[in-house]
Amino acid sequence: MRQRVRSVKETPLSAAPPVAYNDKVSEPAEIPVDELRRLLSGDAPPLLIDVREAFERTRAALEPSLHVPLGSLAVDIVRVAPDRARDVVVYCSRGQRSSRACDELRRLGYTRVKSLQGGLEAWNRATDPAFSDPHDQAFLPRYARQVALAEVGPEGQRKLANSRVLIVGAGGLGSPSAYYLTAAGVGKLGLVDFDVVDESNLHRQILYRTSDVGLPKVKVAQRELSALNPHVQVIPYQERLTSENAERIVREYDLVLDGADNFAARYLVNDACVMLGKPNVHGSIHQFEGQVSVFCRPDGPCYRCLYPEPPPAGWVPSCAEAGVLGFLPGLIGTMQAAEAVKLILGRGESLSGRLLRLDALSMTFETFEVFRRSDCAYCGEGAAFPGLVDYAEHCGPS
Numbered sequence: 534m535r536q537r538v539r540s541v542k543e544t545p546l547s548a549a550p551p552v553a554y555n556d557k558v559s560e561p562a563e564i565p566v567d568e569l570r571r572l573l574s575g576d577a578p579p580l581l582i583d584v585r586e587a588f589e590r591t592r593a594a595l596e597p598s599l600h601v602p603l604g605s606l607a608v609d610i611v612r613v614a615p616d617r618a619r620d621v622v623v624y625c626s627r628g629q630r631s632s633r634a635c636d637e638l639r640r641l642g643y644t645r646v647k648s649l650q651g652g653l654e655a656w657n658r659a660t661d662p663a664f665s666d667p668h669d670q671a672f673l674p675r676y677a678r679q680v681a682l683a684e685v686g687p688e689g690q691r692k693l694a695n696s697r698v699l700i701v702g703a704g705g706l707g708s709p710s711a712y713y714l715t716a717a718g719v720g721k722l723g724l725v726d727f728d729v730v731d732e733s734n735l736h737r738q739i740l741y742r743t744s745d746v747g748l749p750k751v752k753v754a755q756r757e758l759s760a761l762n763p764h765v766q767v768i769p770y771q772e773r774l775t776s777e778n779a780e781r782i783v784r785e786y787d788l789v790l791d792g793a794d795n796f797a798a799r800y801l802v803n804d805a806c807v808m809l810g811k812p813n814v815h816g817s818i819h820q821f822e823g824q825v826s827v828f829c830r831p832d833g834p835c836y837r838c839l840y841p842e843p844p845p846a847g848w849v850p851s852c853a854e855a856g857v858l859g860f861l862p863g864l865i866g867t868m869q870a871a872e873a874v875k876l877i878l879g880r881g882e883s884l885s886g887r888l889l890r891l892d893a894l895s896m897t898f899e900t901f902e903v904f905r906r907s908d909c910a911y912c913g914e915g916a917a918f919p920g921l922v923d924y925a926e927h928c929g930p931s
């Protein structure tokens with residue numbers, strides 16, 4: 534039987550990359566932060582090369598350093614650092630890309646090149662007191678992926694850690710939004726829901742398990758969310774939102790996420806937000822349709838600008854009659870969490886003044902402009918606040 538043997542062509546010496554003999558090759562390829570600091574303050578500091586991408590460099594960089602992204606290193610390095618015998622230290626965020634860059638530079642004939650051990654993160658931990666503060670959540674590994682975003686960064690993570698979000702309704706909308714806000718590291722998360730877990734909730738209210746049937750939703754939610762992120766203070770309110778308690782509860786928070794499944798709570802959330810000047814991150818669903826908006830922002834409309842009064846009881850089908858698949862509140866609740874995070878960070882463009890409508894059957898999104906009404910009884914110009922109202926509770930779409 535003939536064996537198949539791969540032929541190996543020898544590379545002609547003249548075509549080989551210009552590898553110089555490196556008599557320092559036994560030196561460690563990495564340099565610790567302390568050693569680099571010592572060298573940088575000495576008479577002959579090494580050349581620093583940042584191999585991260587440009588967007589990473591805009592946030593923070595060691596100075597002075599040259600910027601040669603890893604992808605273009607082989608092409609650009611000779612232009613920016615022609616002396617291959619010079620001491621060079623390459624760095625990235627955590628030391629992985631710079632380690633590869635180090636190998637590449639040695640292959641190209643650079644004889645005295647090292648990678649910063651642990652990268653810029655290690656440098657920051659060693660040199661910036663804020664990074665070593667155990668109470669500064671911005672530098673916990675759990676938030677590393679979002680802190681890496683320029684729109685978040687350590688400052689944004691601190692904003693999240695100092696934020697207070699109230700979710701009214703710990704059901705289909707409240708479940709995903711509570712999970713994502715907790716995972717993102719908001720400081721305080723209030724949950725208002727008087728109900729207990731019912732088996733018919735389980736196909737969409739992902740906070741709850743089969744063994745939780747019959748238990749108070751907010752207590753189970755507190756257990757689950759605290760297990761997910763113990764840095765978040767979860768406050769359960771096992772009560773129905775009413776005109777009696779709405780002001781007391783809403784006042785404690787920076788913004789309210791409306792995950793209510795009934796008009797009584799939805800109008801109370803809006804009116805309390807108008808009264809107290811809190812943003813109202815609205816979400817609602819009906820069969821295969823969902824909508825999201827942000828109300829009660831300065832110059833933006835409130836929910837009553839769109840729907841001045843609730844429909845009479847009986848005009849809309851109840852939750853049980855209308856039916857719903859679990860993914861729809863999952864999508865809408867997640868979008869509400871996104872709007873809440875953007876408001877906290879002060880980033881992006883919120884849905885204030887716009888109503889986003891999703892038709893999940895055709896999977897189409899439409900956006901409608903919503904204007905603040907000057908004659909709105911609640912937020913209109915010069916309107917005297919009419920007070921909080923307890924409507925008869927009935928379920929239905931907005």
Ligand SMILES: [Zn+2]
Nearest residue numbers: 835838909912
């Ligand atoms: Zn209004």
